[in-house]
Amino acid sequence: MNSNIQIMPNRANKKWVMPLAVALVVLFIANIIFITVAFFSDTAKGSAVVTFGTISTDAYIMENSTKTTRINLDTNELIAGSVTQKQLHIDVTGTGDCYVRVTGEFRVAVDGTNYVAINNLVTFSIDTTTATGWKLLDGKYYYTSVLNGTDSGNASKLTLPIKFTVSENFGNSSLDGQSIYKNKPYRIVVSVESCQAEGTQLGSGNSFDHTKWVSN
Amino acid sequence: MQHDNIAKSKTSFKLLIVLLASFCIMCILGSTLAWFTNNNDLTGDGTTPNASTYLYVNGTQTNLPAVTQTITSTDNISKNVQFSCSNSNIDLLAYVSISINFTDGTLLENNDWVSINISNTNWTKGDDGRYYYNSKISKTNTNNKITIFDSIAVNNEYAIGKTLNIVVLVEVIQANQTAITALENTAGYTLPTNFKNLV
Numbered sequence: 001m002n003s004n005i006q007i008m009p010n011r012a013n014k015k016w017v018m019p020l021a022v023a024l025v026v027l028f029i030a031n032i033i034f035i036t037v038a039f040f041s042d043t044a045k046g047s048a049v050v051t052f053g054t055i056s057t058d059a060y061i062m063e064n065s066t067k068t069t070r071i072n073l074d075t076n077e078l079i080a081g082s083v084t085q086k087q088l089h090i091d092v093t094g095t096g097d098c099y100v101r102v103t104g105e106f107r108v109a110v111d112g113t114n115y116v117a118i119n120n121l122v123t124f125s126i127d128t129t130t131a132t133g134w135k136l137l138d139g140k141y142y143y144t145s146v147l148n149g150t151d152s153g154n155a156s157k158l159t160l161p162i163k164f165t166v167s168e169n170f171g172n173s174s175l176d177g178q179s180i181y182k183n184k185p186y187r188i189v190v191s192v193e194s195c196q197a198e199g200t201q202l203g204s205g206n207s208f209d210h211t212k213w214v215s216n
Numbered sequence: 217m218q219h220d221n222i223a224k225s226k227t228s229f230k231l232l233i234v235l236l237a238s239f240c241i242m243c244i245l246g247s248t249l250a251w252f253t254n255n256n257d258l259t260g261d262g263t264t265p266n267a268s269t270y271l272y273v274n275g276t277q278t279n280l281p282a283v284t285q286t287i288t289s290t291d292n293i294s295k296n297v298q299f300s301c302s303n304s305n306i307d308l309l310a311y312v313s314i315s316i317n318f319t320d321g322t323l324l325e326n327n328d329w330v331s332i333n334i335s336n337t338n339w340t341k342g343d344d345g346r347y348y349y350n351s352k353i354s355k356t357n358t359n360n361k362i363t364i365f366d367s368i369a370v371n372n373e374y375a376i377g378k379t380l381n382i383v384v385l386v387e388v389i390q391a392n393q394t395a396i397t398a399l400e401n402t403a404g405y406t407l408p409t410n411f412k413n414l415v
Contacts, residue, residue: 021233059256071260075305075355079265081394088258096252108264168394183266183305189259196252215253 056094059192088160091152097197144208146197272298283382301358307391310349329372334365340408348411
Protein backbone atom coordinates (compact mmCIF):
# COMPACT_ATOMS: atom_id res chain seq x y z
CA MET A 1 0.00 0.00 0.00
CA ASN A 2 2.85 2.32 0.85
CA SER A 3 4.43 1.61 -2.48
CA ASN A 4 1.21 2.79 -4.15
CA ILE A 5 1.30 6.02 -2.26
CA GLN A 6 4.83 6.64 -3.31
CA ILE A 7 4.31 5.76 -6.92
CA MET A 8 0.92 7.35 -7.67
CA PRO A 9 2.21 10.94 -7.63
CA ASN A 10 4.66 10.01 -10.36
CA ARG A 11 1.87 9.19 -12.76
CA ALA A 12 0.63 12.66 -13.56
CA ASN A 13 -1.82 11.52 -16.24
CA LYS A 14 -3.74 9.46 -13.63
CA LYS A 15 -4.43 12.28 -11.18
CA TRP A 16 -8.18 11.81 -11.63
CA VAL A 17 -8.17 8.31 -10.21
CA MET A 18 -7.91 9.19 -6.53
CA PRO A 19 -10.64 11.91 -6.56
CA LEU A 20 -12.88 9.49 -8.45
CA ALA A 21 -12.30 6.81 -5.88
CA VAL A 22 -13.05 9.19 -3.04
CA ALA A 23 -16.23 10.38 -4.80
CA LEU A 24 -17.40 6.82 -5.33
CA VAL A 25 -16.79 5.94 -1.69
CA VAL A 26 -18.79 9.00 -0.61
CA LEU A 27 -21.61 8.07 -3.02
CA PHE A 28 -21.47 4.49 -1.76
CA ILE A 29 -21.95 5.62 1.85
CA ALA A 30 -24.68 8.11 0.89
CA ASN A 31 -26.59 5.46 -1.02
CA ILE A 32 -26.52 3.08 1.91
CA ILE A 33 -27.86 5.79 4.21
CA PHE A 34 -30.47 6.91 1.66
CA ILE A 35 -31.80 3.46 0.94
CA THR A 36 -31.85 2.53 4.60
CA VAL A 37 -34.00 5.56 5.32
CA ALA A 38 -36.24 5.00 2.29
CA PHE A 39 -36.98 1.39 3.07
CA PHE A 40 -37.22 1.60 6.82
CA SER A 41 -38.90 4.93 7.45
CA ASP A 42 -42.54 3.88 7.39
CA THR A 43 -42.48 0.22 8.14
CA ALA A 44 -42.96 -1.42 11.46
CA LYS A 45 -40.22 -3.94 10.91
CA GLY A 46 -36.76 -3.05 9.78
CA SER A 47 -36.57 -5.12 6.66
CA ALA A 48 -35.85 -4.02 3.16
CA VAL A 49 -38.40 -5.07 0.55
CA VAL A 50 -37.66 -6.07 -2.96
CA THR A 51 -40.69 -6.92 -5.08
CA PHE A 52 -40.35 -9.04 -8.17
CA GLY A 53 -43.22 -8.87 -10.63
CA THR A 54 -45.24 -6.02 -12.04
CA ILE A 55 -47.91 -3.76 -10.62
CA SER A 56 -50.31 -2.88 -13.38
CA THR A 57 -54.03 -2.21 -13.79
CA ASP A 58 -56.37 -1.47 -16.64
CA ALA A 59 -59.38 0.80 -16.10
CA TYR A 60 -62.21 1.45 -18.51
CA ILE A 61 -65.92 2.03 -19.01
CA MET A 62 -68.05 -0.19 -21.23
CA GLU A 63 -70.11 1.76 -23.76
CA ASN A 64 -72.00 -0.07 -26.46
CA SER A 65 -70.03 -3.22 -25.66
CA THR A 66 -66.76 -1.36 -26.25
CA LYS A 67 -64.06 -0.52 -23.76
CA THR A 68 -63.33 3.17 -23.49
CA THR A 69 -61.30 5.39 -21.23
CA ARG A 70 -63.42 8.37 -22.21
CA ILE A 71 -66.15 9.59 -19.89
CA ASN A 72 -68.89 10.97 -22.09
CA LEU A 73 -71.44 13.10 -20.31
CA ASP A 74 -74.31 14.73 -22.17
CA THR A 75 -74.89 18.37 -21.27
CA ASN A 76 -78.34 17.33 -20.08
CA GLU A 77 -76.54 15.17 -17.52
CA LEU A 78 -74.81 18.25 -16.13
CA ILE A 79 -77.85 20.32 -15.28
CA ALA A 80 -78.54 21.09 -11.66
CA GLY A 81 -79.96 18.14 -9.76
CA SER A 82 -78.76 15.52 -12.24
CA VAL A 83 -77.20 12.24 -11.18
CA THR A 84 -75.34 10.22 -13.79
CA GLN A 85 -74.01 6.77 -13.13
CA LYS A 86 -71.48 4.73 -15.07
CA GLN A 87 -69.80 1.40 -14.48
CA LEU A 88 -66.05 1.62 -13.96
CA HIS A 89 -64.24 -1.65 -14.60
CA ILE A 90 -60.78 -2.34 -13.21
CA ASP A 91 -58.58 -5.27 -14.21
CA VAL A 92 -55.45 -6.20 -12.30
CA THR A 93 -53.07 -6.99 -15.12
CA GLY A 94 -49.77 -7.15 -13.26
CA THR A 95 -48.28 -10.24 -11.66
CA GLY A 96 -47.82 -8.71 -8.22
CA ASP A 97 -50.29 -8.20 -5.39
CA CYS A 98 -51.49 -4.61 -5.13
CA TYR A 99 -53.74 -2.12 -3.47
CA VAL A 100 -56.05 0.07 -5.59
CA ARG A 101 -57.62 3.46 -5.03
CA VAL A 102 -59.86 5.65 -7.18
CA THR A 103 -60.38 9.40 -7.31
CA GLY A 104 -62.48 11.66 -9.49
CA GLU A 105 -62.56 15.37 -10.21
CA PHE A 106 -64.72 17.77 -12.20
CA ARG A 107 -62.80 20.86 -13.29
CA VAL A 108 -64.09 24.03 -14.93
CA ALA A 109 -62.10 26.79 -16.61
CA VAL A 110 -64.09 29.88 -15.72
CA ASP A 111 -61.50 32.02 -17.47
CA GLY A 112 -61.32 29.59 -20.36
CA THR A 113 -57.77 28.49 -19.54
CA ASN A 114 -57.18 27.45 -15.95
CA TYR A 115 -59.14 24.39 -14.86
CA VAL A 116 -60.18 24.39 -11.21
CA ALA A 117 -61.91 21.51 -9.45
CA ILE A 118 -65.45 22.26 -8.25
CA ASN A 119 -66.08 18.98 -6.51
CA ASN A 120 -68.58 20.64 -4.19
CA LEU A 121 -70.83 21.44 -7.17
CA VAL A 122 -70.24 18.35 -9.30
CA THR A 123 -69.44 15.53 -6.93
CA PHE A 124 -67.75 12.27 -7.88
CA SER A 125 -68.69 9.28 -5.77
CA ILE A 126 -68.74 5.51 -5.66
CA ASP A 127 -71.74 3.76 -4.21
CA THR A 128 -69.99 1.83 -1.44
CA THR A 129 -73.20 0.05 -0.48
CA THR A 130 -72.95 -1.75 -3.82
CA ALA A 131 -69.16 -1.75 -4.10
CA THR A 132 -68.47 -3.62 -0.90
CA GLY A 133 -64.92 -3.58 0.33
CA TRP A 134 -64.43 -0.02 -0.89
CA LYS A 135 -64.10 2.82 1.57
CA LEU A 136 -63.95 6.61 1.20
CA LEU A 137 -60.93 7.94 3.10
CA ASP A 138 -59.70 11.53 2.81
CA GLY A 139 -61.45 12.05 -0.51
CA LYS A 140 -60.20 8.85 -2.15
CA TYR A 141 -61.91 5.49 -2.54
CA TYR A 142 -59.73 2.56 -1.43
CA TYR A 143 -60.27 -1.14 -1.85
CA THR A 144 -59.38 -2.26 1.64
CA SER A 145 -57.83 -5.62 0.77
CA VAL A 146 -55.06 -6.88 -1.43
CA LEU A 147 -55.93 -7.51 -5.08
CA ASN A 148 -54.20 -9.57 -7.70
CA GLY A 149 -54.73 -10.90 -11.19
CA THR A 150 -57.25 -13.51 -10.10
CA ASP A 151 -59.59 -10.69 -9.06
CA SER A 152 -59.90 -9.31 -12.59
CA GLY A 153 -63.45 -9.77 -13.77
CA ASN A 154 -64.72 -10.10 -10.22
CA ALA A 155 -67.61 -7.68 -10.49
CA SER A 156 -68.26 -7.55 -6.77
CA LYS A 157 -64.76 -6.21 -6.22
CA LEU A 158 -63.74 -4.39 -9.36
CA THR A 159 -66.88 -3.18 -11.14
CA LEU A 160 -67.67 0.13 -9.54
CA PRO A 161 -70.83 2.22 -9.90
CA ILE A 162 -69.36 5.69 -10.16
CA LYS A 163 -71.66 8.71 -9.99
CA PHE A 164 -71.52 12.36 -10.88
CA THR A 165 -74.01 14.39 -8.86
CA VAL A 166 -74.68 17.97 -9.92
CA SER A 167 -75.59 20.32 -7.11
CA GLU A 168 -78.76 22.38 -7.35
CA ASN A 169 -76.47 25.38 -6.91
CA PHE A 170 -74.63 24.69 -10.16
CA GLY A 171 -76.82 27.27 -11.88
CA ASN A 172 -77.99 26.33 -15.33
CA SER A 173 -81.26 28.15 -15.68
CA SER A 174 -82.29 31.64 -16.59
CA LEU A 175 -83.38 32.00 -12.95
CA ASP A 176 -79.69 31.89 -12.12
CA GLY A 177 -78.37 33.76 -15.10
CA GLN A 178 -75.31 35.09 -13.31
CA SER A 179 -73.73 31.70 -12.73
CA ILE A 180 -70.02 31.86 -13.54
CA TYR A 181 -70.09 28.21 -14.56
CA LYS A 182 -72.46 28.60 -17.49
CA ASN A 183 -71.13 27.72 -20.92
CA LYS A 184 -67.55 27.08 -19.78
CA PRO A 185 -65.10 24.33 -20.80
CA TYR A 186 -64.88 21.47 -18.33
CA ARG A 187 -62.76 18.38 -17.83
CA ILE A 188 -63.39 15.20 -15.91
CA VAL A 189 -60.54 13.04 -14.64
CA VAL A 190 -61.05 9.70 -12.91
CA SER A 191 -57.77 8.18 -11.73
CA VAL A 192 -57.20 4.56 -10.81
CA GLU A 193 -53.97 4.15 -8.87
CA SER A 194 -52.34 0.99 -7.64
CA CYS A 195 -49.28 0.24 -5.54
CA GLN A 196 -47.48 -2.90 -4.53
CA ALA A 197 -49.02 -4.71 -1.60
CA GLU A 198 -45.86 -6.46 -0.51
CA GLY A 199 -44.10 -4.41 2.11
CA THR A 200 -46.55 -1.53 2.16
CA GLN A 201 -48.45 -2.98 5.13
CA LEU A 202 -51.70 -1.09 4.62
CA GLY A 203 -53.51 -3.99 6.22
CA SER A 204 -57.03 -5.03 5.32
CA GLY A 205 -60.63 -4.63 6.39
CA ASN A 206 -61.04 -2.58 9.54
CA SER A 207 -57.29 -2.48 10.10
CA PHE A 208 -56.72 -0.90 6.69
CA ASP A 209 -54.55 2.21 7.06
CA HIS A 210 -54.65 4.33 3.91
CA THR A 211 -52.04 6.76 5.25
CA LYS A 212 -49.37 4.17 4.53
CA TRP A 213 -50.06 4.29 0.81
CA VAL A 214 -46.76 4.73 -0.99
CA SER A 215 -46.15 6.33 -4.33
CA ASN A 216 -43.09 7.16 -6.32
CA MET B 217 9.44 -7.15 -8.17
CA GLN B 218 8.51 -3.56 -7.61
CA HIS B 219 6.89 -3.45 -11.05
CA ASP B 220 4.84 -6.55 -10.21
CA ASN B 221 3.58 -4.91 -7.03
CA ILE B 222 2.74 -1.76 -8.91
CA ALA B 223 0.80 -3.75 -11.52
CA LYS B 224 -1.09 -5.69 -8.87
CA SER B 225 -1.97 -2.53 -6.96
CA LYS B 226 -3.11 -0.87 -10.16
CA THR B 227 -5.36 -3.83 -11.03
CA SER B 228 -6.81 -3.99 -7.51
CA PHE B 229 -7.49 -0.27 -7.60
CA LYS B 230 -9.30 -0.53 -10.91
CA LEU B 231 -11.31 -3.49 -9.64
CA LEU B 232 -12.29 -1.53 -6.55
CA ILE B 233 -13.47 1.39 -8.68
CA VAL B 234 -15.50 -0.90 -10.93
CA LEU B 235 -17.13 -2.61 -7.95
CA LEU B 236 -17.96 0.69 -6.27
CA ALA B 237 -19.37 2.14 -9.46
CA SER B 238 -21.51 -0.97 -10.05
CA PHE B 239 -22.83 -0.90 -6.53
CA CYS B 240 -23.69 2.77 -6.76
CA ILE B 241 -25.57 2.26 -10.02
CA MET B 242 -27.53 -0.63 -8.52
CA CYS B 243 -28.35 1.43 -5.45
CA ILE B 244 -29.58 4.33 -7.55
CA LEU B 245 -31.73 2.05 -9.66
CA GLY B 246 -32.97 0.21 -6.60
CA SER B 247 -33.96 3.34 -4.76
CA THR B 248 -35.66 4.77 -7.86
CA LEU B 249 -37.76 1.65 -8.25
CA ALA B 250 -38.30 1.19 -4.54
CA TRP B 251 -42.09 1.10 -4.95
CA PHE B 252 -44.03 -0.30 -7.85
CA THR B 253 -47.05 1.74 -8.76
CA ASN B 254 -49.41 2.21 -11.67
CA ASN B 255 -51.90 4.87 -12.75
CA ASN B 256 -54.79 4.85 -15.25
CA ASP B 257 -56.74 7.99 -16.10
CA LEU B 258 -60.20 8.13 -17.62
CA THR B 259 -61.06 11.55 -18.96
CA GLY B 260 -63.93 13.55 -20.39
CA ASP B 261 -64.41 17.11 -21.50
CA GLY B 262 -66.97 19.44 -22.99
CA THR B 263 -68.90 22.60 -22.28
CA THR B 264 -71.02 23.18 -19.21
CA PRO B 265 -74.76 23.78 -19.73
CA ASN B 266 -76.04 27.05 -21.04
CA ALA B 267 -79.53 28.49 -21.41
CA SER B 268 -80.20 31.62 -23.45
CA THR B 269 -83.27 33.33 -24.90
CA TYR B 270 -83.75 35.90 -27.62
CA LEU B 271 -86.91 37.85 -28.44
CA TYR B 272 -88.03 38.73 -31.98
CA VAL B 273 -90.69 41.20 -33.12
CA ASN B 274 -91.85 40.65 -36.69
CA GLY B 275 -88.72 38.60 -37.31
CA THR B 276 -86.20 41.12 -35.95
CA GLN B 277 -84.29 40.39 -32.78
CA THR B 278 -84.80 42.96 -30.07
CA ASN B 279 -83.14 43.58 -26.77
CA LEU B 280 -86.19 45.43 -25.50
CA PRO B 281 -88.81 43.44 -23.61
CA ALA B 282 -91.49 45.98 -24.52
CA VAL B 283 -93.50 46.06 -27.72
CA THR B 284 -95.23 49.34 -28.48
CA GLN B 285 -98.21 49.61 -30.76
CA THR B 286 -100.47 52.50 -31.58
CA ILE B 287 -104.10 51.48 -32.00
CA THR B 288 -105.62 52.69 -35.23
CA SER B 289 -108.70 50.54 -35.58
CA THR B 290 -110.84 47.96 -33.85
CA ASP B 291 -109.44 44.91 -35.52
CA ASN B 292 -106.63 42.41 -35.24
CA ILE B 293 -103.30 44.15 -35.58
CA SER B 294 -100.54 41.89 -36.87
CA LYS B 295 -97.66 41.76 -34.44
CA ASN B 296 -95.58 38.62 -34.51
CA VAL B 297 -93.63 38.15 -31.27
CA GLN B 298 -91.34 35.12 -31.11
CA PHE B 299 -88.47 33.77 -29.07
CA SER B 300 -85.64 31.33 -29.60
CA CYS B 301 -83.16 29.56 -27.35
CA SER B 302 -80.12 29.92 -29.62
CA ASN B 303 -76.75 29.05 -28.09
CA SER B 304 -78.38 26.80 -25.52
CA ASN B 305 -77.03 23.29 -25.18
CA ILE B 306 -79.58 21.63 -22.92
CA ASP B 307 -83.26 20.73 -23.10
CA LEU B 308 -85.42 23.60 -21.87
CA LEU B 309 -88.87 24.59 -20.66
CA ALA B 310 -90.26 28.05 -21.39
CA TYR B 311 -92.82 30.38 -19.86
CA VAL B 312 -93.85 33.94 -20.60
CA SER B 313 -95.19 36.84 -18.59
CA ILE B 314 -97.13 39.44 -20.58
CA SER B 315 -98.46 42.75 -19.34
CA ILE B 316 -100.36 45.29 -21.45
CA ASN B 317 -100.59 48.96 -20.58
CA PHE B 318 -101.49 52.13 -22.35
CA THR B 319 -98.55 54.46 -22.47
CA ASP B 320 -100.65 57.10 -20.71
CA GLY B 321 -100.40 54.92 -17.58
CA THR B 322 -103.79 53.26 -17.85
CA LEU B 323 -103.49 49.65 -16.75
CA LEU B 324 -105.52 47.13 -18.65
CA GLU B 325 -106.69 44.58 -16.13
CA ASN B 326 -109.01 42.67 -18.43
CA ASN B 327 -109.50 41.97 -22.09
CA ASP B 328 -112.33 44.44 -22.62
CA TRP B 329 -110.28 46.84 -24.66
CA VAL B 330 -107.28 44.98 -25.98
CA SER B 331 -106.06 41.38 -25.87
CA ILE B 332 -103.31 39.35 -27.46
CA ASN B 333 -103.97 36.36 -29.64
CA ILE B 334 -101.90 33.60 -28.09
CA SER B 335 -102.34 30.01 -29.21
CA ASN B 336 -104.09 27.83 -26.67
CA THR B 337 -102.65 24.83 -28.42
CA ASN B 338 -99.06 25.81 -27.80
CA TRP B 339 -99.46 27.70 -24.54
CA THR B 340 -101.31 27.07 -21.30
CA LYS B 341 -102.26 29.98 -19.09
CA GLY B 342 -101.43 29.20 -15.50
CA ASP B 343 -103.34 30.32 -12.47
CA ASP B 344 -100.50 32.75 -11.81
CA GLY B 345 -101.19 34.54 -15.12
CA ARG B 346 -98.10 33.28 -16.91
CA TYR B 347 -98.26 31.41 -20.17
CA TYR B 348 -96.44 28.08 -20.12
CA TYR B 349 -95.14 26.53 -23.34
CA ASN B 350 -96.66 23.11 -23.83
CA SER B 351 -93.57 21.37 -25.23
CA LYS B 352 -90.07 20.68 -24.13
CA ILE B 353 -87.55 22.51 -26.30
CA SER B 354 -84.92 20.02 -27.36
CA LYS B 355 -81.32 21.11 -27.29
CA THR B 356 -81.15 20.13 -30.95
CA ASN B 357 -83.88 22.65 -31.87
CA THR B 358 -82.87 25.70 -29.92
CA ASN B 359 -82.49 27.83 -33.04
CA ASN B 360 -86.16 27.46 -33.91
CA LYS B 361 -88.24 30.60 -33.47
CA ILE B 362 -91.32 29.89 -31.38
CA THR B 363 -94.33 32.18 -31.69
CA ILE B 364 -95.65 33.70 -28.48
CA PHE B 365 -98.45 35.65 -30.16
CA ASP B 366 -98.97 36.86 -33.70
CA SER B 367 -101.55 39.62 -33.39
CA ILE B 368 -103.31 42.00 -31.04
CA ALA B 369 -107.09 42.10 -30.87
CA VAL B 370 -108.61 45.55 -30.34
CA ASN B 371 -112.06 45.06 -28.90
CA ASN B 372 -113.18 48.58 -28.04
CA GLU B 373 -113.27 51.66 -30.22
CA TYR B 374 -112.25 53.81 -27.23
CA ALA B 375 -108.77 52.28 -27.60
CA ILE B 376 -108.31 53.93 -30.96
CA GLY B 377 -105.64 56.58 -30.85
CA LYS B 378 -103.98 55.23 -27.73
CA THR B 379 -100.58 53.62 -27.75
CA LEU B 380 -100.05 50.22 -26.20
CA ASN B 381 -97.01 49.11 -24.27
CA ILE B 382 -96.79 45.30 -24.26
CA VAL B 383 -94.08 43.94 -21.98
CA VAL B 384 -93.02 40.41 -22.79
CA LEU B 385 -90.72 38.53 -20.44
CA VAL B 386 -89.75 35.10 -21.69
CA GLU B 387 -87.77 32.80 -19.44
CA VAL B 388 -86.33 29.34 -20.02
CA ILE B 389 -85.22 26.78 -17.51
CA GLN B 390 -83.54 23.38 -17.64
CA ALA B 391 -86.01 20.60 -18.28
CA ASN B 392 -85.86 18.39 -15.22
CA GLN B 393 -87.68 17.81 -11.96
CA THR B 394 -85.21 19.99 -10.04
CA ALA B 395 -86.33 22.98 -12.11
CA ILE B 396 -90.02 22.20 -11.58
CA THR B 397 -89.47 21.96 -7.84
CA ALA B 398 -87.51 25.22 -7.81
CA LEU B 399 -90.23 27.05 -9.73
CA GLU B 400 -92.98 25.81 -7.44
CA ASN B 401 -91.28 25.83 -4.07
CA THR B 402 -88.68 28.56 -4.39
CA ALA B 403 -90.13 30.96 -6.95
CA GLY B 404 -93.74 30.31 -5.90
CA TYR B 405 -95.10 29.79 -9.41
CA THR B 406 -98.37 27.95 -10.01
CA LEU B 407 -97.56 25.52 -12.79
CA PRO B 408 -100.14 23.85 -15.02
CA THR B 409 -100.16 20.08 -14.75
CA ASN B 410 -99.29 19.50 -18.39
CA PHE B 411 -96.22 21.73 -17.97
CA LYS B 412 -95.06 19.75 -14.98
CA ASN B 413 -95.53 16.53 -16.91
CA LEU B 414 -93.02 17.60 -19.55
CA VAL B 415 -90.13 16.32 -17.42
